[in-house]
Amino acid sequence: MNKKLLIVEDEFVVANDLLLILTKAGYNVIGIAVSVEEADTYLQQQTPDLVILDIRLNGKRSGIALARKLKDDNIAFIYVSANSNQKVLEEAKTTEPYGFLVKPFREKDLLITLDIAWYRHTHSLESKLRNEERLQRLLTEITNEESDIQLKLLKLAGAMQSFIPFDFMATGVRPLNGERFTDIGYLRVGFDEHQHIGEKELLTMTGLNNRSFYAAIENCHTDNNGNIYNNETPNGNFHNNSLQRILLDCLRMGSYLVFPVSLGYGLSVHYFFYSRQSGIYSKNHLTFLNRIKQCLTDLAEKVIYYETSSSVEKDGPVSPDKKQNKAEFYPGFKSIIGNHHLLLAALDLATQVAPYNTSVLILGESGTGKEKIAQSIHELSARKKGPFIKVNCAAIPETLVESELFGHEKGAFTGAIEKRRGKFEQAEGGTIFLDEVGELPLVIQTKLLRVLQEREIEYVGGRSPVKVNVRIVAATNRNLEEEVAEGRFRLDLYYRLNVFPITLPPLRERKTDIEALTLFFGKRFCKEFNKPFNGISDSMIQKIYAYNWPGNIRELENVVEQSVVLNDGRSKLQLMRDLSSQAFSFARKTGINTFDEVKHIQQETEREYITSILKKTKGRIRGVNGAAELLNIKPTTLESKITRLNIKKQDFD
Numbered sequence: 076m077n078k079k080l081l082i083v084e085d086e087f088v089v090a091n092d093l094l095l096i097l098t099k100a101g102y103n104v105i106g107i108a109v110s111v112e113e114a115d116t117y118l119q120q121q122t123p124d125l126v127i128l129d130i131r132l133n134g135k136r137s138g139i140a141l142a143r144k145l146k147d148d149n150i151a152f153i154y155v156s157a158n159s160n161q162k163v164l165e166e167a168k169t170t171e172p173y174g175f176l177v178k179p180f181r182e183k184d185l186l187i188t189l190d191i192a193w194y195r196h197t198h199s200l201e202s203k204l205r206n207e208e209r210l211q212r213l214l215t216e217i218t219n220e221e222s223d224i225q226l227k228l229l230k231l232a233g234a235m236q237s238f239i240p241f242d243f244m245a246t247g248v249r250p251l252n253g254e255r256f257t258d259i260g261y262l263r264v265g266f267d268e269h270q271h272i273g274e275k276e277l278l279t280m281t282g283l284n285n286r287s288f289y290a291a292i293e294n295c296h297t298d299n300n301g302n303i304y305n306n307e308t309p310n311g312n313f314h315n316n317s318l319q320r321i322l323l324d325c326l327r328m329g330s331y332l333v334f335p336v337s338l339g340y341g342l343s344v345h346y347f348f349y350s351r352q353s354g355i356y357s358k359n360h361l362t363f364l365n366r367i368k369q370c371l372t373d374l375a376e377k378v379i380y381y382e383t384s385s386s387v388e389k390d391g392p393v394s395p396d397k398k399q400n401k402a403e404f405y406p407g408f409k410s411i412i413g414n415h416h417l418l419l420a421a422l423d424l425a426t427q428v429a430p431y432n433t434s435v436l437i438l439g440e441s442g443t444g445k446e447k448i449a450q451s452i453h454e455l456s457a458r459k460k461g462p463f464i465k466v467n468c469a470a471i472p473e474t475l476v477e478s479e480l481f482g483h484e485k486g487a488f489t490g491a492i493e494k495r496r497g498k499f500e501q502a503e504g505g506t507i508f509l510d511e512v513g514e515l516p517l518v519i520q521t522k523l524l525r526v527l528q529e530r531e532i533e534y535v536g537g538r539s540p541v542k543v544n545v546r547i548v549a550a551t552n553r554n555l556e557e558e559v560a561e562g563r564f565r566l567d568l569y570y571r572l573n574v575f576p577i578t579l580p581p582l583r584e585r586k587t588d589i590e591a592l593t594l595f596f597g598k599r600f601c602k603e604f605n606k607p608f609n610g611i612s613d614s615m616i617q618k619i620y621a622y623n624w625p626g627n628i629r630e631l632e633n634v635v636e637q638s639v640v641l642n643d644g645r646s647k648l649q650l651m652r653d654l655s656s657q658a659f660s661f662a663r664k665t666g667i668n669t670f671d672e673v674k675h676i677q678q679e680t681e682r683e684y685i686t687s688i689l690k691k692t693k694g695r696i697r698g699v700n701g702a703a704e705l706l707n708i709k710p711t712t713l714e715s716k717i718t719r720l721n722i723k724k725q726d727f728d
């Protein structure tokens with residue numbers, strides 16, 4: 076083993092304890108730092124494989140400040156802290172630690188957490204490097220192929236999208252030529268669809284005349300180095316009439332990143348990435364661009380500079396200039412509709428991870444398309460010719476889960492009249508999709524962990540393990556972190572599954588996709604029921620936009636199906652049920668009419684919730700796993716709530 080480890084901890088007793096445990100376990104502890112400054116000195120001397128980090132430290136800087144540096148330097152770290160202040164914990168979470176232990180901790184938990192941290196770190200690093208190699212080969216191909224510059228840059232946008240998030244990407248020579256604008260940009264309008272934006276399109280979109288547009292070019296800000304502009308509100312960094320400001324406002328972008336590569340003679344080519352989300356870009360993105368800088372420089376020299384300065388810009392886009400919101404089947408993503416940036420970000424992640432055997436955890440509310448994404452990951456992988464086996468973990472009775480997943484020997488239990496293969500073996504050479512993985516009983520979770528670690532299963536009643544070659548994709552609509560906190564889900568399994576999480580947005584957060592989805596389902600059901608499709612009525616569109624879709628896409632699908640069934644075949648589809656009635660049915664059932672009544676219901680709900688937590692902790696309010704910690708509030712706040720809500724001891728005894 077002999078991994079190099081740095082301890083950053085200012086409590087002498089804890090630090091010494093850690094030193095003893097870790098040395099015994101075979102780690103090479105390179106030092107104990109009591110402050111961030113001391114840790115910096117150690118880091119300058121040598122790079123540890125792992126860092127154990129306390130949050131509150133001697134000196135002015137906290138462990139969180141050091142964590143940011145470790146994250147940028149790609150060094151794995153875990154927090155070991157007694158700090159349970161919610162604000163601090165949330166801040167700590169943004170540094171994406173590889174693990175978190177609360178003091179006091181057990182030796183076993185520490186060693187497992189470090190094991191998992193190391194696994195996650197090497198795993199993500201390896202796949203990152205392989206992906207980057209693939210990208211570099213692709214960029215060289217794009218540079219050398221015989222095709223038009225716009226087509227090359229369109230391919231560049233497609234290649235970059237799973238590495239740097241963007242909604243608009245552009246390239247251009249700087250300083251800008253005041254007489255001729257040659258920047259070429261692509262606006263992302265679908266998973267693999269990009270709309271060309273050149274001078275003509277910009278003039279149309281901004282409504283500016285030639286004079287004002289060229290004034291904006293004169294005011295264009297030029298960066299000499301890679302830079303991030305993460306909070307570009309209308310009163311942000313740029314001159315009101317600058318090219319940057321116009322692009323940010325007109326395309327409704329919130330942040331941007333610029334990466335210049337020098338061509339010599341004072342000239343450079345700039346690569347720009349704009350995103351609708353504020354704060355999306357980080358130093359990691361610039362570090363990544365620096366790693367592939369040689370390829371970007373070759374492309375800049377041989378293609379971008381050469382083509383844009385030697386020829387007159389060709390008329391019209393070469394790109395498939397597709398209409399926004401058009402329902403499209405993206406290659407590899409069979410019948411996935413929508414082009415909202417949150418959906419596209421999830422599809423990017425799926426494309427990125429698909430070629431590898433990495434386990435994937437798909438998160439999202441019920442009906443958001445988790446199974447569809449799991450199928451796509453399978454289709455996009457080298458396992459696509461193998462089976463895709465779905466297991467709904469919530470639907471199998473607890474007593475049968477083990478034999479269903481791993482198989483059983485003849486006579487293993489009453490009724491096992493013959494040997495039977497389980498789902499894992501059925502998925503040999505392919506992918507197993509464990510839907511609702513959060514519902515698995517704890518004993519089965521332990522066995523699943525073993526499959527993930529050893530790649531082998533054991534039959535119920537079997538004597539020797541059987542090797543399996545199966546990729547695991549799991550999904551859940553539960554908050555697994557909460558499940559772990561409540562002791563219903565194993566922490567080690569959570570970390571193993573969570574190596575590559577993909578979160579699907581609920582439909583109410585991607586309303587711009589509703590119309591395309593409705594059209595898609597409308598046409599599909601009409602075909603299925605042999606009816607002509609005459610379009611969707613305006614009133615139906617209005618109502619489905621106004622609704623917040625708790626059941627997500629599945630609910631929308633059902634609503635459209637009902638409209639098709641009840642449609643007369645001559646008119647446009649109408650909404651055949653009152654959507655809001657579901658949202659208000661609870662209120663109607665309970666007869667809520669006034670605000671006081673609403674308040675009463677609210678208090679009752681809170682009372683019930685707190686009582687159920689107190690039952691779980693057997694009335695204990697303070698300390699580790701006490702009710703206050705589980706509820707994430709201060710013990711004193713909880714005590715005053717208990718008094719206010721009149722919760723008595725007999726309520727939770």
Ligand SMILES: Nc1ncnc2c1ncn2[C@@H]1O[C@H](COP(=O)(O)OP(=O)(O)OP(=O)(O)O)[C@@H](O)[C@H]1O
Pocket residue numbers: 410411412413439440441442443444445446447448510552592628629632
């Ligand atoms: N982007 C999409 N485009 C078209 N249809 C979709 C899309 N996403 C989901 N669907 C459809 O919506 C329905 C629900 O999707 P799916 O079963 O994949 O959701 P889920 O998140 O796995 O749900 P659950 O958590 O309840 O198992 C399915 O009929 C699926 O075909």
